[in-house]
Amino acid sequence: MKALNLYGVEDIRCEETVMPTIVNPDDILIEVKATGICGSDSSRYKKLGPYIKGMTFGHEFSGVVAAVGADVSTVNKGDAVVGCPAIVCYECEYCERGEYARCNNLFVTGSYRPGSFAQYICLPESNVLPMDEAIGFEQGAMIEPSAVVAHGFYQSQIKPGDTVAIIGCGSIGLLAVQWAKIFGAAQIIAIDIDDNKLTLAQQFGADILINSHTQSLAQQKEQLFPSGVDLAVESAGAPQTINDALMLPQKGGEVILIGIPYADMVIERQYFEKILRNELNVIGSWNGISSPFPGKEWKVTLHYMATGDLNVKPMITTRVALDEGPEIFDKLVNHKEKYNKIMFIP
Known part of the structure; x- marks a missing residue:
């Protein structure tokens, strides 16, 4: 073969x-x-x-x-x-x-x-x-990458009505937009530097699109969601997107780290202090399996792909x-x- x-x-x-x-x-x-x-x-x-x-x-x-x-x-x-x-x-x-x-x-x-x-x-x-x-x-x-994203959401405390920001709209980020909707997010913010990916994010249910290359993310946050989001999902694995993810949540909010970094990560002091001063819950998420093996992540992905909620x-x-x-x-x-x-x- x-x-x-x-x-x-x-x-x-x-x-x-x-x-x-x-x-x-x-x-x-x-x-x-x-x-x-x-x-x-x-x-x-x-x-x-x-x-x-x-x-x-x-x-x-x-x-x-x-x-x-x-x-x-x-x-x-x-x-x-x-x-x-x-x-x-x-x-x-x-x-x-x-x-x-x-x-x-x-x-x-x-x-x-x-x-x-x-x-x-x-x-x-x-x-x-x-x-x-x-x-x-x-x-x-x-289905496998979708299960990886679902695994991350299951680690969080997301609840219906929450505001969720997705940083990085590659395949993982675009799946995260859809999972945020399935988990009940009332407002989904998609952030990327590629307008084509942001257009796809909107097609999949994102309510607010931010091109962080052409727009100031800090200014957009202050104007559109000044109190911060309930949950930020980092799906790019880049130093800047890690920093962005720590800037976005409200006090006591959550950050899920799904993006795999391929170089050393440097977190600037002002962003690291967000973890401390805002008492953020920063969650690492790895792979897409749980018990009973291979886990609910696979079963729910199969279900929502069959219904069309995951596209x-x-x-x-x-x-x-x-x-x-x-x-x-x-x-x-x-x-x-x-x-x-x-x-x-x-």
């Missing part, structure tokens, strides 16, 4: 690779129908991280069951499914408490286990969920074959072209 394998910094190759097979009685072999490039994939391609040389890359995907092990009872051959790429040990103290996102040995496919940038992938039954075919495979490949179709702008992988990664990571969400269609 074809697969995109990572060999080193900016060295990803489309190769003929041995097809995975059913080994354990709970194994499920899945034909990948759509698989997306995550920001963490881009970072690992550029700077590496946990991986084995030559490992098949990728972790956001959906597909069709091609074969099942003898003990599998939840899906059958031919079923549409989504795969949770998080592999946990079930043995550490956090796993024993059902806190799977905190597993001491957590990793995702594409690092120490073959991933989804391939025609086939094999996962244990616990990591595979049946998917309503009406969702579609491309949307199904966005990711407008985010997906580019569809390519696996053969185009090396070229598309080079263009994406080295900023040779601008993309929203890229999907491989194996």
Whole structure:
């Protein structure tokens, strides 16, 4: 089968690779129908991280069951499914408490286990969920990032009627706009430096749009929501957006940090003091899994994608074959072209 394998910094190759097979009685072999490039994939391609040389890359995907092990009872051959790429040990103290996102040995496919940038992938039954075919495979490949965002919201104290600010309107931020609405936010403020992304945020339910490159965020806050927001969601992982997130909440408000930083974070004193003087609750959120594994984040995402309350179709702008992988990664990571969400269609 074809697969995109990572060999080193900016060295990803489309190769003929041995097809995975059913080994354990709970194994499920899945034909990948759509698989997306995550920001963490881009970072690992550029700077590496946990991986084995030559490992098949990728972790956001959906597909069709091609074969099942003898003990599998939840899906059958031919079923549409989504795969949770998080592999946990079930043995550490956090796993024993059902806190799977905190597993001491957590990793995702594409690092120490073959991933989804391939025609086939094999996962244990616990990591595979049946998917309503009406969702579609491309949307199904966005269930994992959606679960990541939902996990963050579940860490917060958000309640109906709250005002929520989303800082950074990439895929994660645009999903956060939709989750804020689902969780009952009365007013959603979208903040980014790209007007195209802000337009998408408005399409997904944002009430106020702020381009922090052309507008003073501090002035906009003073004019539009002087008391501050109930919850700020940081989804870009950049030093400035971290600072912005700390500036926006009201006293006693919350900040959820979902964006993954790819460089050192420097918090300016005036913003750090907001944590202290405003007694902010700053929450780190990691991955998108909980108990019972893979967690409510996956079930609610499947539900709201089926109802249409979660809509990711407008985010997906580019569809390519696996053969185009090396070229598309080079263009994406080295900023040779601008993309929203890229999907491989194996």
